[in-house]
Amino acid sequence: IIITDPTKIATDYDFVIVGGGTAGNVVANRLSENSNWKILVVEAGINNAGIEDVSVPFLGPDASPNKPWTWNYTTVPQKALNSRSMAYQRGKLLGGSSSINFMIYTRGSSDYWDAIAKWSGDPGWSWISMLPYFKKLETITPPADHHNTTGQFNPLVHGFSGPLSVSLSGFASELSSRVINTTFVDHADFKFNLDVNSGDQLGVGWLQASINDTVRASSAVAYLAPQFISRPNLHVLIQQQVTKVLFSTSHGTPAAIGVTFSAGPGAPTFTVKPSKEVILCGGAIGSVQLLMLSGIGPPAQLNAFNIPLVVSSTQVGQNLIDHPAVFNHFSVNAPQSLDQLRENATALEVAEEEYADEGEGPLVDTVSDTIGFFRVPSNNSLFQQFPDSSVGPKSAHYEFLWSDIWASFLPTAIAPPTGDFVTLTQVLVAPASRGSIVLNSPSAFEFPLIDPGFLTSDYDVTLHLLAFKSAKQFMSEKSWKGFNLGLAPDSANTNTDAEIIQYIRNNAVTLWHPTGTNRMQGVGANEDGVVTNELLVKGVDKLRVVDASVFPFIVPGHTEATVYALAERSADIIKTAWA
Numbered sequence: 001i002i003i004t005d006p007t008k009i010a011t012d013y014d015f016v017i018v019g020g021g022t023a024g025n026v027v028a029n030r031l032s033e034n035s036n037w038k039i040l041v042v043e044a045g046i047n048n049a050g051i052e053d054v055s056v057p058f059l060g061p062d063a064s065p066n067k068p069w070t071w072n073y074t075t076v077p078q079k080a081l082n083s084r085s086m087a088y089q090r091g092k093l094l095g096g097s098s099s100i101n102f103m104i105y106t107r108g109s110s111d112y113w114d115a116i117a118k119w120s121g122d123p124g125w126s127w128i129s130m131l132p133y134f135k136k137l138e139t140i141t142p143p144a145d146h147h148n149t150t151g152q153f154n155p156l157v158h159g160f161s162g163p164l165s166v167s168l169s170g171f172a173s174e175l176s177s178r179v180i181n182t183t184f185v186d187h188a189d190f191k192f193n194l195d196v197n198s199g200d201q202l203g204v205g206w207l208q209a210s211i212n213d214t215v216r217a218s219s220a221v222a223y224l225a226p227q228f229i230s231r232p233n234l235h236v237l238i239q240q241q242v243t244k245v246l247f248s249t250s251h252g253t254p255a256a257i258g259v260t261f262s263a264g265p266g267a268p269t270f271t272v273k274p275s276k277e278v279i280l281c282g283g284a285i286g287s288v289q290l291l292m293l294s295g296i297g298p299p300a301q302l303n304a305f306n307i308p309l310v311v312s313s314t315q316v317g318q319n320l321i322d323h324p325a326v327f328n329h330f331s332v333n334a335p336q337s338l339d340q341l342r343e344n345a346t347a348l349e350v351a352e353e354e355y356a357d358e359g360e361g362p363l364v365d366t367v368s369d370t371i372g373f374f375r376v377p378s379n380n381s382l383f384q385q386f387p388d389s390s391v392g393p394k395s396a397h398y399e400f401l402w403s404d405i406w407a408s409f410l411p412t413a414i415a416p417p418t419g420d421f422v423t424l425t426q427v428l429v430a431p432a433s434r435g436s437i438v439l440n441s442p443s444a445f446e447f448p449l450i451d452p453g454f455l456t457s458d459y460d461v462t463l464h465l466l467a468f469k470s471a472k473q474f475m476s477e478k479s480w481k482g483f484n485l486g487l488a489p490d491s492a493n494t495n496t497d498a499e500i501i502q503y504i505r506n507n508a509v510t511l512w513h514p515t516g517t518n519r520m521q522g523v524g525a526n527e528d529g530v531v532t533n534e535l536l537v538k539g540v541d542k543l544r545v546v547d548a549s550v551f552p553f554i555v556p557g558h559t560e561a562t563v564y565a566l567a568e569r570s571a572d573i574i575k576t577a578w579a
C-alpha cells in the first residue's frame with residue numbers, strides 16, 4: 001500500500017526502512033514475505049509511476065539533475081579538477097537512484113566480492129556466496145527487438161525468475177558490431193568476453209541493462225510491483241523525509257527505537273516506533289547525514305553543530321569513493337548515428353512514434369550497448385611508484401563504454417550542431433583517491449558538503465592517462481578504418497602527456513557511484529568501520545544500514561547490481577536474526 005497521508009500509518013510496525021530506493025525496496029519486499037511482520041518504508045521523494053523521463057530507457061540522461069524527483073547536490077570544488085564543482089544528484093522518488101540511473105548492470109568481479117569477504121571476515125560476502133543472490137534477483141528478459149542473443153551472454157551464470165528484468169540491447173547499431181569486431185580481428189589486448197558478469201570481467205562484451213522490454217526496470221518497478229505492493233503488511237509512505245533516528249539510552253547500549261519524519265522545514269513532525277529494527281537505506285549520502293544528525297559520527301563534527309553524541313564513530317562520512325569518467329568524442333563517418341536524434345526534430349519524432357507504436361527503435365536502449373574492462377599490465381612503471389589499486393588480478397583498472405552519439409555531462413562540452421560522433425567513455429574503476437561527506441548544518445533539510453576527492457591521488461591521474469591512450473589505440477584498430485575520423489575538437493589538444501592530463505582534469509566528471517561512506521568493519525583494520533559484517537551500526541542496537549555506503553571499497557564496474565545483491569543478502573541476514 002502506498003500512503004501519502006502520514007497520519008494514516010499504523011502503530012504496530014516490526015521494521016521501519018528509511019528510503020524506498022534501490023536497496024530499501026528489496027529489503028521491504030523480502031521482509032514482507034513473512035506475513036507476520038509489518039513493514040513501513042518512509043521515502044522522502046515522490047511516486048515513480050507515470051514519469052516518462054524515468055521510464056523510457058533512452059531518456060535516462062534526461063531523468064536528472066534538477067528535476068522535482070532528484071536530490072540536487074553539488075560537490076565542493078574539486079582541487080585536482082582545476083577547482084570545478086559538479087552536479088552530484090541522487091534519485092528522490094520510489095526506486096531512488098535506480099529510477100534515474102543509466103541502467104548499466106554490472107556485478108563486478110569475483111575478486112571484488114572475495115575481497116569484501118576477506119576484509120570483513122565474512123565468507124557470506126564472497127563471490128561464490130553472492131552468485132546465488134545475483135541469480136535470485138534477476139530475470140534475463142528478451143531484448144525489445146527479440147534478436148537471438150546466443151553468444152552474447154552466458155545463461156549459466158544468470159537468473160530467470162527474479163524480480164528485476166535484465167536485458168541486452170534491443171536496437172542494433174553499426175557501432176556495436178565494430179566494437180565487438182575489434183575483439184575478433186584486431187589487437188590481442190582487446191579480447192572478447194562472453195559475459196562480463198560471470199565473475200571474470202576482463203575484456204569487451206555486450207552490455208546488460210536493467211530494462212524490461214522497452215522500459216526501465218528500477219527497484220520500484222521490480223520490487224514494488226503490484227503483486228508485492230498489494231501485500232497488507234507492506235506500507236510505503238512517500239514525500240516524508242526522516243530527520244532523526246531516536247534511541248533509548250535508559251540501560252546499557254543505546255537502542256534505536258524509532259524515527260522522526262517531516263515533509264519539510266516548517267511541516268509537522270511525526271514519529272514512528274517499530275518493535276524490531278530501524279534499517280537505513282538512504283544511500284551513500286542520505287544515510288551518512290542521518291546518522292550524524294542522530295548523534296552517530298565523528299565527535300568534533302557533531303559538537304560543531306551541538307548535536308548530542310550517542311556513539312563516537314569516526315568513519316561516518318569518510319572513505320567516499322567514486323568513479324571519475326572522461327567522455328571522449330570521436331568524429332565518425334556514420335550518417336546513421338544517433339546524433340540525428342538530437343540534431344533533427346523529425347528524426348526524433350519518428351523514433352518516438354516507433355517506440356510508442358511498435359516498442360522498437362533507438363529509444364528502447366540506454367546510453368551504450370557494449371562495455372569493456374581492462375587492466376594496466378603489471379610491468380607498467382606505475383606499479384613501481386604506487387601499490388596496485390585493483391581488487392585482484394582478474395579485475396579492471398579502467399572501463400570503456402561506447403555510445404553512438406555525442407554524450408556529455410559537462411556543461412562546457414556542448415555538442416556541435418551537426419556531425420556524427422562516437423563517445424568513448426573511459427571510467428577509472430579502481431581509483432585510489434578518497435573523499436568525504438561532512439555536515440554543513442544541523443538541519444536535515446540542508447545538504448551536507450560532498451567532496452569525492454577526484455584525482456587527488458597522482459596514481460589516478462596516471463591511470464586516466466593510460467586509459468586515454470588505450471582508448472585512442474582501440475579506435476585506431478583495423479575495424480575502425482574509414483569510420484573513425486579522429487578526435488573531435490573538444491579533445492583534439494591532447495598530443496603530449498601534459499596536454500592529456502590537462503584535458504582529463506578539465507573534463508573528468510562523476511559517474512554518480514558514491515560508495516563506502518559507512519563502511520563495514522575490517523578484520524584487524526586499524527580504523528573503525530561504521531557497521532559490522534552483518535551491517536549493524538556499531539555501538540548501538542537495532543539499527544542497520546543497507547545501501548551503497550557500507551561497501552568497504554568500490555566495485556570495478558557500476559554500482560546498482562552490487563546494491564541489489566547486497567540488499568538481497570541483507571534481507572536474509574535480518575530474517576535469520578529475527579527468526
Ligand SMILES: Cc1cc2nc3c(=O)[nH]c(=O)nc-3n(C[C@H](O)[C@H](O)[C@H](O)COP(=O)(O)OP(=O)(O)OC[C@H]3O[C@@H](n4cnc5c(N)ncnc54)[C@H](O)[C@@H]3O)c2cc1C
Binds near residue numbers: 019020045100282512
Ligand atoms: C545519474 C545517475 C546515473 C547512474 N548510472 C548508473 C548505471 O548506469 N549503472 C549502475 O549500476 N549505477 C548507476 N548509478 C548508481 C546507482 O544507481 C546507485 O549506486 C544505486 O542506485 C544506489 O542505491 P542505494 O540504495 O544506495 O541509494 P538510492 O537508490 O539513492 O536510494 C536512497 C533512497 O533513500 C531516500 N532517502 C534518502 N534520505 C532519506 C531520508 N532522510 N528520509 C527518507 N528517504 C530518504 C532517497 O530519496 C532514495 O529514494 C547512477 C546514479 C545516478 C545518480
